[in-house]
Structure formats: C-alpha cells, structure tokens
Amino acid sequence: EDQVTQSPEALRLQEGESSSLNCSYTVSGLRGLFWYRQDPGKGPEFLFTLYSAGEEKEKERLKATLTKKESFLHITAPKPEDSATYLCAVQVQAGTALIFGKGTTLSVSS
C-alpha cells in the first residue's frame, strides 16, 4: 500500500533556529513529491515539486530535497510568519490523485 509518513507531528522553534521536517514514503512508483503549506482555515498552498533523487528546490527560507525514500524540508532562520502546517504528498502516476501525509505543524516564536 502506498504510504506517506511525516515527522515530527509538531515542531516548536525559536525565531532564527533552523531545523528540518521529514517526509518518508513507500510507493509502488514515484511520479513526483509535493510540498504544501496550509494555514488555519485555508486550503493548502503549493510550495515545491520534486521529481528525482538528488533534486533540490529553494524558496526564501525553505529548501526541499529528495532521496529515493524520503524528502526533507529545511527551514533556515525561520520567522513567526513561517508558522503553519506543512504537508507532503506523492503522486504515483501523472494526473492521478495525491497521497498525503498527516503534516507537520510548525510554530515559530519570536
């Protein structure tokens, strides 16, 4: 069964304290891996798509990396506005539905 597991479930950081979120996956085949950010009461907001092991993508304080079994979302010098739930999802075949993990809720305090 295709499965996505995110850890930790919750993460509390001080402003400026860098850390990483983990997304491990077990799938029959990987078309792509997606990261989304979700604020309370809103729909997920797209961050990154990764397609192959070794690929990296960056956006402001966020960097996503991919290996054959997992992906990391690195947060460098976070700010309070980075507080949100970060969702990881995989797609097995093009055009099909995404399989989501349960997310990591990040809280950054000043």
Next chain:
Amino acid sequence: GAGVSQSPSNKVTEKGKDVELRCDPISGHTALYWYRQSLGQGLEFLIYFQGNSAPDKSGLPSDRFSAERTGGSVSTLTIQRTQQEDSAVYLCARKPSAGTDTQYFGPGTRLTVL
C-alpha cells in the same frame, strides 16, 4: 490565488439531510480533484475528473457520495443522508494544464453534521 472557488465556505446540517458542495475552477483546468480533510487525518482523495474520461471514483467512501462536473467546469459533490462522520473540510483542486503535475487548492468547505 489558486484559481479555485468553493461554496459555501461553511455548511451546518442535520444528520440524515443531503448536502451539495460546489467547486468552480475559475482559472481553467485539465483535471479537477476532490479531497476530504478530517480532524487529525491527512487529506484523503475522493474523486477526480480529467478531460472527457470517466471520473476516477475509487476514493469515495460510500455510495452516499457522488460528484459531477457540468460543462467541463463547475463540479458539485453531493452527500446523501449525511452522517456525523462526514464532518470534515472538503477541498477541491485543479490541475491547470497538461504540462504540470501541480494541483492548486481552493479554500475548502467546512461541513458540520449535527
């Protein structure tokens, strides 16, 4: 924004009533997806529409759930005889073109079944 509008934003209903949730992919799409997000659970796939193909209904949890897409655009998710376990946020997403795999989500409809 994500180019997806959903209505209503909130819906409260009584157990046993039918509800209709609407998704309007205002910015165009080649595929449209419905997901459900329950408290403490990840997003769960329900159904998706792509082109003129038959919809993939493999994620619908029971035959009380159905969806249609009219005119190749607006979609309606219908839940008949609602149960308390149907309480969740229902999210719609669009895939803008054949050249991307990315799905862009609407704001969701929060359904509460009393």
